[in-house]
């Protein structure tokens with residue numbers, strides 16, 4: 383059984399045969415080769431100079447923020463319309479998120495609101511230490527504008543591309559605009575390692591630090607010496623093997639997810655608003671997410687579909703509305719809240735077919 387739902391949100395097939403033969407292929411090699419080969423593959427896909435495979439996307443964000451020298455009481459400008467894992471690591475470091483609402487077109491961090499927020503901080507003599515921008519549901523954020531702001535105010539960028547492997551702006555992969563980029567390979571992502579993540583960077587010294595911190599900050603010496611606190615965050619070999627057994631299928635998985643999106647869009651027509659793919663933007667359409675054109679009881683729709691075995695999710699509840707983050711600053715425009723109240727994400731996995739989309743559509747209409 384694939385899931386408790388007949389049609390799960392993001393089913394990701396693991397071909398057992400391919401996994402077995404991948405493991406067989408490495409039979410005479412060191413088990414760390416699974417990890418280094420997976421890292422090389424991530425470099426090849428993204429064009430980044432360095433990739434470090436880690437135990438989760440959350441761990442990668444944690445170490446990425448540390449590499450940007452985020453510390454206690456620092457401010458990090460962060461996308462509000464996202465999953466909580468983008469934000470928790472800011473708080474692990476004792477820093478404070480400053481939430482930035484979304485643009486209504488791509489649903490990602492609105493660069494104008496970002497700049498307003500940066501100015502507010504600077505006027506209070508508290509220049510932000512970093513910008514954490516999320517490519518939500520796989521859609522690239524407006525990195526040209528965000529990198530302009532980063533350069534103008536000299537604030538480094540971490541890209542949370544957890545959901546966006548394969549997405550790009552022109553020829554440039556998401557995750558490689560900022561100083562560090564992060565990907566997730568958890569179970570519902572396009573490529574899974576049964577749990578895992580990666581950090582990419584072009585900066586050799588950042589890569590060396592991430593490798594060090596992820597391995598208990600153990601110095602490369604013939605004895606155990608540690609000059610800083612470290613973490614046990616490296617990806618395990620079997621997880622890397624799972625990733626390697628799938629990664630060749632990345633392009634065909636993206637093609638499929640994009641076709642699924644087009645089918646939903648064709649069925650729903652103008653009843654729904656979608657994240658729009660601007661000029662030169664290419665999204666992996668990890669999840670097809672739509673906002674109803676009129677006010678909807680999305681919870682009732684979700685219950686109705688669930689009763690028919692179909693998994694949907696309400697869109698992210700913005701971080702500035704989360705009880706756990708009350709008291710932090712935010713620059714809002716109502717977009718994230720509107721998406722939360724009137725949006726749903728639809729099954730988008732490897733198992734989706736036009737017939738299943740027809741079934742979902744007729745249930746929603748009925």
Ligand SMILES: Cc1ncc(COP(=O)(O)O)c(C=O)c1O
Nearest residue numbers: 438439440465467468544566568
């Ligand atoms: C936007 C976003 N950021 C971060 C993460 C964290 O990734 P992981 O689950 O691998 O820790 C996820 C996925 O869960 C995510 O969707």
